[in-house]
Amino acid sequence: MKVGVLGGGRMGAGIAHAFLTSPNADSPHDVIVVERDEQLKDAAAQRIHEALSRSIARGTIDRTLDDAISALHVSTDIGAFTDRDLVIEAVPEDRALKSEALTTVEGVLAEDAVLASNTSSIAIDALAASLSRPQRFLGLHFFNPVPSSSLVEIVSGSATDPTLVERARGWVEALGKTPIVVRDSPGFASSRLGLVLALEAIRMLDAGVASAEDIDRAMELGYRHPMGPLRTTDVVGLDVRLDIAEELYATLGERFAPPALLRQMVADGRLGRKSGEGFYRWDGE
CATH class of the missing domain: 1.10.1040.10 (N-(1-d-carboxylethyl)-l-norvaline Dehydrogenase; domain 2)
Structure with missing residues (x-):
């Protein structure tokens, strides 16, 4: 699966790490992380490389560093998401910032691509209000630190396609994590x-x-x-x-x-x- 992550901070880097090291996927995920400028892009790449190196040193993943890094691309170009099957927004927990980011990303995605937010508190319906395809949008709430956390909260908005929730279960399980499904509400569970x-x-x-x-x-x-x-x-x-x-x-x-x-x-x-x-x-x- 081709995965995109918007934002390469602690959470975004952790989400990228999870997909790059997914233990139960049928094939390795191709991951693109997009940051807003070159300095943040370089910091995101270093953050992910260091996390991968630590995981390999601990023996928690069975891929080589070169193999994992070869599936990672870090960019400042939002257009890099054009071919993605799934893009997860992981920008700071600010409603206006997230809404703007999600609208921008949706504008470059294929119509059948899935858009998700890693929000930990903002109602999915509130974020979906500015989207043209809310049925292709849901919450995927990862926990910090992502590599060692076993839980992902799947949040279904009122417009989210129910079949998408079931697909999301499969994605989470392929990461070696446990999904729970929560109806949309501020703060979720x-x-x-x-x-x-x-x-x-x-x-x-x-x-x-x-x-x-x-x-x-x-x-x-x-x-x-x-x-x-x-x-x-x-x-x-x-x-x-x-x-x-x-x-x-x-x-x-x-x-x-x-x-x-x-x-x-x-x-x-x-x-x-x-x-x-x-x-x-x-x-x-």
């Missing part, structure tokens, strides 16, 4: 539940109920979560959590109001692992 837990943990930390470490241990040891909500927020990115909270606050109400502590940390540049500091320090990681 995963972000909505995960955010409630994260926001309450932030409020508890701000109120001095317990330390970040002990709040996380409560969920890890008491409820067998593999990672506590504050450490997870650091991995996801506090800015990403804030964007999702703003979207759900606007669409679902007060219970998703971002805590003042979250807003302040983002304003201060303490974004979690990617900045080196969030609720934890991430020196050298």
